[in-house]
Amino acid sequence: MNFTKRTVTCGALTAADVGKTVILNGWVHRDRNHGALHFINLRDRYGITQVVVDDSASEELQKAAAALKMEYCIAVTGVVRKRPDNMINKDMATGEIEVQAQKIEILSKCETLPFMIDEETTANEDLRLKYRFLDLRSGGMQKRIRLRHEFIKAIRDFLCDKDFYEIETPTLIRSTPEGARDFLVPSRKYAGKFYALPQSPQLYKQLLMVSGFDKYFQIARCYRDEDARGDRQLEFTQLDLEMSFVQRDDVLSLMEELFGYVFKRTMNYELPAHFRRIDYFDAMNTYGCDKPDLRFECEIKDLAPIVEKSTFEAYKQILADKGFVKAVVAPATEGFDMTRKYLDSLAEAAKVYGASFVPFIKVGENHALSGSAAKYFTGLEEELCSYLGAKNGDVILMVAHNNWKKCCASAGALRSKLGKDLGLIKPGFAFCWIVDFPLFEYNEEEGHWEAAHHMFSMPQAKFIDTLEQNPGEVRGDLYDMVVNGYECASGSIRIHDVELQKRIFRICNFTDEEAEKKFGFLLNAFKYGPPPHGGIAPGIDRMVMIMSEQSSIKEAIAFPKNSFAVSPMDDCPNDVDQKQLEELHLAIKYPK
RNA sequence: GGGAUCUUGGUGAAGCUGGUUAUCACGCCACCCUGUCACGGUGGAGGCCACGGGUUCGAGCCCCGUAGAUCUCGCCA
Numbered sequence: 001m002n003f004t005k006r007t008v009t010c011g012a013l014t015a016a017d018v019g020k021t022v023i024l025n026g027w028v029h030r031d032r033n034h035g036a037l038h039f040i041n042l043r044d045r046y047g048i049t050q051v052v053v054d055d056s057a058s059e060e061l062q063k064a065a066a067a068l069k070m071e072y073c074i075a076v077t078g079v080v081r082k083r084p085d086n087m088i089n090k091d092m093a094t095g096e097i098e099v100q101a102q103k104i105e106i107l108s109k110c111e112t113l114p115f116m117i118d119e120e121t122t123a124n125e126d127l128r129l130k131y132r133f134l135d136l137r138s139g140g141m142q143k144r145i146r147l148r149h150e151f152i153k154a155i156r157d158f159l160c161d162k163d164f165y166e167i168e169t170p171t172l173i174r175s176t177p178e179g180a181r182d183f184l185v186p187s188r189k190y191a192g193k194f195y196a197l198p199q200s201p202q203l204y205k206q207l208l209m210v211s212g213f214d215k216y217f218q219i220a221r222c223y224r225d226e227d228a229r230g231d232r233q234l235e236f237t238q239l240d241l242e243m244s245f246v247q248r249d250d251v252l253s254l255m256e257e258l259f260g261y262v263f264k265r266t267m268n269y270e271l272p273a274h275f276r277r278i279d280y281f282d283a284m285n286t287y288g289c290d291k292p293d294l295r296f297e298c299e300i301k302d303l304a305p306i307v308e309k310s311t312f313e314a315y316k317q318i319l320a321d322k323g324f325v326k327a328v329v330a331p332a333t334e335g336f337d338m339t340r341k342y343l344d345s346l347a348e349a350a351k352v353y354g355a356s357f358v359p360f361i362k363v364g365e366n367h368a369l370s371g372s373a374a375k376y377f378t379g380l381e382e383e384l385c386s387y388l389g390a391k392n393g394d395v396i397l398m399v400a401h402n403n404w405k406k407c408c409a410s411a412g413a414l415r416s417k418l419g420k421d422l423g424l425i426k427p428g429f430a431f432c433w434i435v436d437f438p439l440f441e442y443n444e445e446e447g448h449w450e451a452a453h454h455m456f457s458m459p460q461a462k463f464i465d466t467l468e469q470n471p472g473e474v475r476g477d478l479y480d481m482v483v484n485g486y487e488c489a490s491g492s493i494r495i496h497d498v499e500l501q502k503r504i505f506r507i508c509n510f511t512d513e514e515a516e517k518k519f520g521f522l523l524n525a526f527k528y529g530p531p532p533h534g535g536i537a538p539g540i541d542r543m544v545m546i547m548s549e550q551s552s553i554k555e556a557i558a559f560p561k562n563s564f565a566v567s568p569m570d571d572c573p574n575d576v577d578q579k580q581l582e583e584l585h586l587a588i589k590y591p592k
Numbered sequence: 593g594g595g596a597u598c599u600u601g602g603u604g605a606a607g608c609u610g611g612u613u614a615u616c617a618c619g620c621c622a623c624c625c626u627g628u629c630a631c632g633g634u635g636g637a638g639g640c641c642a643c644g645g646g647u648u649c650g651a652g653c654c655c656c657g658u659a660g661a662u663c664u665c666g667c668c669a
Contacts (some may be wrong), residue, residue: 037626050629087627112620113602122604126661179669226668232657352665563662
């Protein structure tokens, strides 16, 4: 096809180009027609350039300009000229110049838009996804997709400089038990058999270690057939990474260096040389979750010592039953009233995680207490306030539960909501490591232990001899990287010993025969000189979401699915032909 | 599977304790305009207020149901 091909992009021209004849290709972003003077903002991925058609233009050119509508794709031939001094637009990269059009060619027309192409699209998400190709034209989406590209490029540059190999692993793999639900792919050649899409390249990267590729990474697509969330899609991208002959701190240091480099390069943001390391139990007790947002304080305190002395019988009973009582102090905040209604909304947030009610105490002058639970602490006013560091105007919120995790999580929900609502969150990026996770957790429904992380993580040395005696006490060489309250990477030092691996399978209720059948290829490989190894896998989409200060992972993905795992644009998932089903030896049994 | 919130011209919103002609901004169409840059001005078109029932003299508003959306609990090694 013949068209007038661009000689420059819409972001390139400066005062240095004045006098040049240029050709621009792009979309009509804004169109300001003053009759005999007509401005057209022409946009492409690189920027926006102002095109002018004035009364010196031929009648034909003026007509062509008048026919333009928003988002027409056009070619403009013209001469770069400096704008008059008082007409320079300092907010535009190309604001010093404009292009005086000599010829305008319409490359393609555009129907009336379903929504405006702005910096950020305000239309509801369903419509944005249906017209994702238009939504992606917005300034915000363009920036985020660019950031994602630069982020991945910086990762590749950094790791390749460190002698890592980028190696691809299969996306049609065998389905393995445990973990998330697999996406299955039916086999045509083998009736009744299936491939699975990988939840992660976990086993392959371990096998690569056995093969001697001692520094591996991959920008890997992963698939988990679970319900979506704000920060979770069923299809997502990880930086999958593994190294041989390393210990935990080697992996953590590498990540600190990597993210320091990447944040500096892509955002000119300085990260600390080392990220704080927090023991899993400390994180739960202090922040109420294993992915704390460290951009604000508002720490959770154990209230048991004070409650013991109080007359709060309901809570004392919970403590007597080996339960837990925790408190969060909502700091007095200018312009924010702790109304009854707001306190109720806090209680609702905590109840989601198991708290049955949330007593509160308002602190007045000289430790005067009021509120639903104040009466139980008569005589303890000063002690309570100094223990919690509560001052005049603060509100003390309490939660209790027989279950430690639920007590922590309820308090964590309070902390989290207060951080957002009271504006306690400081700008920036707060990285930390959560370390020493328990290796196993008990599955009440199934009635056996299972891996908290996955079955290939190394128990810490001091537990190895006595794993079976009390699996709940065993801590693993596990680590999560957390940023601003999001789990952004998860990793571990792996097991590389056949016997130890078999013991872990047994604790997780796999017989030797089952383990051999399902993981035999890994156990077999471990017979042939496997190196000590470990790794980590940061989530790319989630990092880009956080870096661009978004709260939805969809903002970091070009073509995401909606919350019901549907793509409204191409209407997927969709029906397939009966013939396809027959080739795959499948029959559909519809639910009632 | 559960919970919360929501659904009003193409888009985003307003619409109070139910009251007659459903309001505003952007967009769209027509015309005017020589320095705009989210241009401005004048005029115009465009709505069974998601769908189906119910209460009422009267429903965008109240009640019930259905569908869809967003967030969330469970789930996510």
